[in-house]
Amino acid sequence: MRHMTRDRLLSLLLIAPSVIALAVFVYGFIGFTAYSSLTKWDALTPDLTFVGLRNYAKLFTVDRFLCDLRNTVTFTVLFLAACLLVGLVLAILLDQRIKGENVFRSIFLFPMAISFIVTGIVWRWLLNPGTAQTGSSGINLLFEKAGLGFLRSGWFTDPTILYIHPDSGLGTFLARIGLGGLANPYVGISLAMISVVIAATWQMSGYTMALYLAGLRAIPDELREAARVDGASELQLYRHIILPLLQPVTLSAVIILGHMSLKIFDLVVSMTGPGPAFATDVPAFFMFDTTFRGSNYAQGAAIATLLLILVAVLVVPYLVYTVRTEAEL
Amino acid sequence: MTVGAATASKGGRARIRWGRVAIYAVLTAAAAFYLLPVYLLFITGMKSFQEVSLARMWELPSGLHFDSYIKAWLGKESEGIRGLSANIMNSFYLAIPATLISALMGSVNGYVLTKWKFRGADVVFPLMLFGMFIPYQSILIPLVQTLQRLHLYGSIPGLIFVHVVYGLPITTLIFRNYYAGIPSELVEAAKIDGAGLLGIYRHILFPISMPGFVVVIIWQFQSIWNDFLFGVVVTSRPAVQPVTVALNNMAGSYIVEWNVQMAGSLLAALPTLLVFIFLGRYFMRGLLAGSLKG
Numbered sequence: 162m163r164h165m166t167r168d169r170l171l172s173l174l175l176i177a178p179s180v181i182a183l184a185v186f187v188y189g190f191i192g193f194t195a196y197s198s199l200t201k202w203d204a205l206t207p208d209l210t211f212v213g214l215r216n217y218a219k220l221f222t223v224d225r226f227l228c229d230l231r232n233t234v235t236f237t238v239l240f241l242a243a244c245l246l247v248g249l250v251l252a253i254l255l256d257q258r259i260k261g262e263n264v265f266r267s268i269f270l271f272p273m274a275i276s277f278i279v280t281g282i283v284w285r286w287l288l289n290p291g292t293a294q295t296g297s298s299g300i301n302l303l304f305e306k307a308g309l310g311f312l313r314s315g316w317f318t319d320p321t322i323l324y325i326h327p328d329s330g331l332g333t334f335l336a337r338i339g340l341g342g343l344a345n346p347y348v349g350i351s352l353a354m355i356s357v358v359i360a361a362t363w364q365m366s367g368y369t370m371a372l373y374l375a376g377l378r379a380i381p382d383e384l385r386e387a388a389r390v391d392g393a394s395e396l397q398l399y400r401h402i403i404l405p406l407l408q409p410v411t412l413s414a415v416i417i418l419g420h421m422s423l424k425i426f427d428l429v430v431s432m433t434g435p436g437p438a439f440a441t442d443v444p445a446f447f448m449f450d451t452t453f454r455g456s457n458y459a460q461g462a463a464i465a466t467l468l469l470i471l472v473a474v475l476v477v478p479y480l481v482y483t484v485r486t487e488a489e490l
Numbered sequence: 491m492t493v494g495a496a497t498a499s500k501g502g503r504a505r506i507r508w509g510r511v512a513i514y515a516v517l518t519a520a521a522a523f524y525l526l527p528v529y530l531l532f533i534t535g536m537k538s539f540q541e542v543s544l545a546r547m548w549e550l551p552s553g554l555h556f557d558s559y560i561k562a563w564l565g566k567e568s569e570g571i572r573g574l575s576a577n578i579m580n581s582f583y584l585a586i587p588a589t590l591i592s593a594l595m596g597s598v599n600g601y602v603l604t605k606w607k608f609r610g611a612d613v614v615f616p617l618m619l620f621g622m623f624i625p626y627q628s629i630l631i632p633l634v635q636t637l638q639r640l641h642l643y644g645s646i647p648g649l650i651f652v653h654v655v656y657g658l659p660i661t662t663l664i665f666r667n668y669y670a671g672i673p674s675e676l677v678e679a680a681k682i683d684g685a686g687l688l689g690i691y692r693h694i695l696f697p698i699s700m701p702g703f704v705v706v707i708i709w710q711f712q713s714i715w716n717d718f719l720f721g722v723v724v725t726s727r728p729a730v731q732p733v734t735v736a737l738n739n740m741a742g743s744y745i746v747e748w749n750v751q752m753a754g755s756l757l758a759a760l761p762t763l764l765v766f767i768f769l770g771r772y773f774m775r776g777l778l779a780g781s782l783k784g
Contacts, residue, residue, distance in 0.1 A: 168687040172606035175687075179599050179658050180614060186655045187621040190629035190636075197631060220712055251520060267770055268521045274766035274773065276716030277757045278734045282595050282741045286534075286748060291544060298544035306548070363524065424625040429717040431738050448627045450613040453723060462631055469628040476623040484616045 162192070191469065198462035206458050226464070227347040228439035229447050231322075235354045236361075236443070237422040243362040245411065248369025255370070255401070256377045262476040266374070270367035277364065281431030284360035288316040315465050317356035320437040324349030353440035355431070361428055365421070369414050376410035415480045434456055444468050534755035535559060542749045558747075561738075562754035571746055572728060574754050577736035579762075581715055584646050588653035589710040593703055595654070596661025600702075601691055603662070604669040605677045615666070622659035630723055637724060649679045649724050651733070653714045660713075661706050663783060664776065668702035670697065699773075708769055709776035731760045 198217070201210040220226045251269055255262055272280065283297040290313070291298035297305050301313040325332050325344040332344035342348070380403060388398045426445035429435075444464055452461030534547065538555040565573030599618075603611055633652065634643065642648030672695070678692045721732040728736065737758045741751045766773055 167607070169608070171687050172602045173608060175598050176602045179595055179662065180618070182655050183618050183621050183658060186629065186633070187624065188617075190632040191624070192630040194628050215617060249522075251517070254517055255514055257510075259513070259517065265517050265521060267767075268524050270764055270770070270774070271763065273777070274712055274762045275759045276718065276762075277736050278716075278718050278738050278741075279759045280527075280736070282751055282755050283531060285741075286547075286752070287527060287530060289544075295544045298547060302545070303548060333774065363527070367524075368777060369772060375778055420623050424627075426627075427734075430718070431741060445627055448639075449723075453632060458631055461627075465625065465627040467632070468625045470497075472623060472625055473620075476620070480616050480619060484612065 170370060174415050194462045194469075195466050197459055198466045200459050202459040202462075203457045207458070212459075215468070216459050217241045220463055220467075225435075225439050226444070226448055228351075229442050231349060232351050232354050232439075232441065232443055233423060235350050236358060236425065237419060239355065239358045240361050240365075240422045241418055243358060244366045244369045245414060247362060247366040248371075248414070249373050251366070251370040251409075252373035252377055255374055269370050272364040273367055275364070278431045280360055280364050281428045281433075284356070284363070284453075285317075285432045287401035288317055288356045288359070290315050297329050311370075315353075317353045317433045317436060317441055319352045321352045322346050322349045322440070323352065351440045354435050357408060357425075357429060357432060357441055360432060361425070362421070364428075365418060369418070372410050372414050373407060376407045380406055397446065412479070416475060419475050422469065423471050423475070522657025529739075531752050531756050534749045537749050537755055539747065539749070544605045548650070558749045558753035559757065561750050562757055566714075569745060571743075571750070572736065572740070574733055574740070574757055575738055576729065577731055577733040578757065578761075580646060580730060581733045584653070584662060585711055585714040586651050588657065588714050591709055592651070592657035592661045592710055593706045594659060596663075596706060597665045597696075597699060597702065599658070599662040600667075600669045601695055605674060605690070606687065612654070615662075618662055619659050621656065622663070626656070626719055630719075636725060644725055644727060644730065646725075646730055648722060649767050652720050652724060653710075653717070656720075657710055657714070661710065664706050665699075665702055668699070668705075671700070671724045704769070704772045705776045708765055708772050712765060712773070715762050 165375045199207045199213060201212050255265060259265065267285040287434070289299045290301050296302075297313060300316075304310055304312045324346045325335065325348075327333075327336065327341065327344040329344070332341075333342050335341055337490055384402065385398060388402050393401070424445055425443055426449070429441055429443050429446050435446065445468065448461050448468065449462040451457045451464065455461075529669070530547070533549075533551055534542070535558050536554055536556075537551040537552075537588070538557055541552060541555075559574070561571065561576050563573050565571045565575075602608075603615055621763045637643035637648050637652075640648075642651055676694060677690055680694055684694070715732075716734065718734040718738065721735040722738075725735065731739075735755050740746050740754055
């Protein structure tokens with residue numbers, strides 16, 4: 162019995178370094194950052210005078226931050242939609258007893274092994290539109306050669322923001338029903354962001370493919386057979402039986418990819434930078450610039466804290482749910 | 491009756507054939523999309539300096555020229571270009587120890603969390619897990635201050651330390667799921683036989699942990715090798731920077747020709763690509779474990 166208690170103590174000692182490290186480096190540090198965001202610390206030397214929510218209030222008047230929020234929404238929605246769609250289609254196709262399935266799967270997955278920095282550099286050249294002097298380059302040049310010149314685009318150099326103009330018909334209508342705030346360039350879609358979505362989808366859609374494929378393989382064959390015997394067409398089989406069974410997979414994919422897209426940083430740094438009029442800027446990049454280049458620590462801490470809250474809203478319910486269901490098993 | 495059935499099945503078969511052609515066509519088109527950047531990387535890196543022009547970027551090189559790789563690896567002092575060789579070595583010096591330490595700690599944590607479950611473990615574990623989802627921006631400011639105070643800032647040991655700490659959630663998760671699949675009776679029986687905590691780990695669990703270690707090591711190696719944020723924040727001197735940071739600097743400099751950038755990108759991507767090519771199926775397992783599904 163004494164032996165057991167000594168081992169019990171030893172087990173706690175073994176896990177203690179990890180628990181203490183994470184308590185300090187995750188929770189302690191988050192606490193410090195959150196507190197810094199409420200102070201006057203706007204130069205290299207810390208000044209922890211408490212100023213309340215002033216830094217947050219100021220953020221929402223800064224053009225760059227409002228552009229960042231718009232870009233994050235654009236990026237998250239398009240990136241999730243593209244990854245889920247591409248991943249699902251590829252997984253369903255690969256599940257049709259394909260010759261060379263392993264080769265295809267590896268080709269779809271290998272971009273995941275590469276860093277976002279490399280992806281960004283390569284796609285910067287692929288989507289480099291070229292100039293009047295050089296002529297078209299990259300994908301634009303390919304389009305031209307294939308006789309698809311009308312598909313040429315300015316890609317990430319395109320500063321266009323799609324939004325409802327306040328003077329347009331819809332804009333005046335929105336203003337009349339009290340939603341005039343929606344007719345605003347900060348509530349729009351930055352076209353340059355689509356280039357970043359393409360590069361990110363190239364890198365991450367193989368991941369959703371792998372998740373969906375694992376999900377498809379977990380569905381027992383008897384279920385498909387039974388549906389076919391009952392006269393279901395392949396289309397009905399997928400719509401009414403297989404897709405509903407894949408919902409948990411979609412949920413995990415949305416959480417994982419969603420939290421990644423909120424944090425996106427490396428890809429933007431190496432591919433586009435902030436872009437014309439912050440057309441491809443993101444909060445993580447703004448935080449980095451503000452803090453480590455501009456030494457405005459309090460402002461940087463405020464951006465970081467908002468980013469953390471966004472991620473926590475997405476991830477915490479999922480974590481709690483996963484751990485709960487596991488405990489019930 | 492027989493004839494009718496035959497034509498029906500014939501018609502059906504013909505339709506299925508066309509369907510299969512379409513499936514292969516879509517898969518091949520998708521494969522072309524994924525391989526396009528690799529094609530560009532390879533042909534551009536192989537071109538000689540005279541051959542590089544945007545208008546001819548899709549054309550094959552005239553021969554195999556390795557000038558770009560040599561320049562990307564060694565740099566060229568006269569033009570002020572820093573080579574990547576030292577930074578690639580830095581990435582190895584940092585990724586290998588950080589991977590091994592975090593894997594070992596994760597294994598011990600997983601062992602305690604499954605076979606020596608303490609009261610409150612079900613609360614501690616998800617709290618640990620949350621650490622792998624946080625945006626690291628939310629810890630960078632105190633992290634830099636702390637590393638400076640510990641005299642670890644701007645050094646490779648400092649980066650190793652950071653990667654070990656923030657790698658603990660994922661390594662603990664993967665090992666916890668792995669050990670959960672190992673029957674507790676095995677451990678209980680050993681306890682009755684008088685084996686202690688360390689003995690059970692050393693003689694029973696560790697020897698059957700290799701598949702878990704392979705998954706964790708591959709996962710950690712590729713994520714540490716590919717990390718950029720910690721590298722750029724923790725190291726400011728070019729001599730100690732990991733390859734991702736050095737490559738980004740190289741690509742951001744206007745004096746570096748783009749064939750050298752491409753050659754450098756391929757060099758930086760090669761180690762994790764090779765791991766993927768040779769150990770791809772373990773990579774898959776890490777991937778699926780990362781989504782909490784074990």
